Amino acid sequence: MRATVIGIATLGMMLGTTHAQDKEVGTAPSVAAATDLPPWLRRGLPGPGHAMLAPLAGIWRVQMGVYATLGRSADAPPITSDDFVTRREWVAGGRYLEDTTEGTLEKSRYWRRGWLGYDNMAARYEWVTIDEANAGMMRYVSRTGSGPQTSIDLFGTFVDQGVAGEAFVGKTVPMRTAIRIEGQDRHVIELYFTPPGRKEALATRAIYTRTAP
Numbered sequence: 001m002r003a004t005v006i007g008i009a010t011l012g013m014m015l016g017t018t019h020a021q022d023k024e025v026g027t028a029p030s031v032a033a034a035t036d037l038p039p040w041l042r043r044g045l046p047g048p049g050h051a052m053l054a055p056l057a058g059i060w061r062v063q064m065g066v067y068a069t070l071g072r073s074a075d076a077p078p079i080t081s082d083d084f085v086t087r088r089e090w091v092a093g094g095r096y097l098e099d100t101t102e103g104t105l106e107k108s109r110y111w112r113r114g115w116l117g118y119d120n121m122a123a124r125y126e127w128v129t130i131d132e133a134n135a136g137m138m139r140y141v142s143r144t145g146s147g148p149q150t151s152i153d154l155f156g157t158f159v160d161q162g163v164a165g166e167a168f169v170g171k172t173v174p175m176r177t178a179i180r181i182e183g184q185d186r187h188v189i190e191l192y193f194t195p196p197g198r199k200e201a202l203a204t205r206a207i208y209t210r211t212a213p
Helices: 004-024 031-035
Strands: 059-066 079-091 096-105 108-119 123-129 139-143 151-159 172-181 184-195 202-211
Touching: 031 139, 079 108, 079 202, 108 151, 139 172
Parallel strands: none
Antiparallel strands: 059 079, 059 202, 079 096, 096 108, 108 123, 123 139, 139 151, 151 172, 172 184, 184 202
C-alpha cells in the first residue's frame, strides 16, 4: 500500500513538473522530462499534431457570416458581424486549445466555447463545442489516420432542434467543420450542414485576424 502511494505521488510530481515547464507556451514537454514518464503516458504527450495547431492560439478579431443556419434557408442573404472576438489558450499541459468566442449577431449575444485537440493514437483531430443556442454538445472528428495537417476537415452529426430549419426538427443532420490555417496571423473556419435529402450547404464562415499573441 505504501509503495502504491509513493508511486502515485511520484507520478503526480512528474506530471506537475512537466505541466509547469510548459504551461506558458503550451508546447510539448522537454525530452528529459518525457523520458522520465512511463510509455503509456509518453504516448499522450503533445506532439506534431498539436504543433500544427500552434498558429491558432492567441486573441482574434472575427468576421462572422451566418448562412444556412439559425433556422434560415440556404438561399437567404447572410447575416454578418464584425464584433466577434475569439480567445484561445492551451490547457491540459498543451494538449487542447480552449476556444471562447463572444460577440453580437443582429443585436443578440453570441457565446461559444470549444476544445480542439489531436488524438495521437487515432492520428486525428477532435473538436467539441457548447454554445448558448443548442442544448446538445457538437462533436467533430477528422478521419482516423489523417495525421497532422493545417487544412483540417472534421465530421459529425447532431439531432436538430430547428437550427438547420423547421423541416429537420428531430432529424439527424451531418455536419463538417473545415479549418484552414493560412499563417500565423490569419485562418478561416467554415461550418457546413447536410440536411436529409439536401446537398451540403455552408452554415457559417468565420475569418480570423490576429490581434494579440
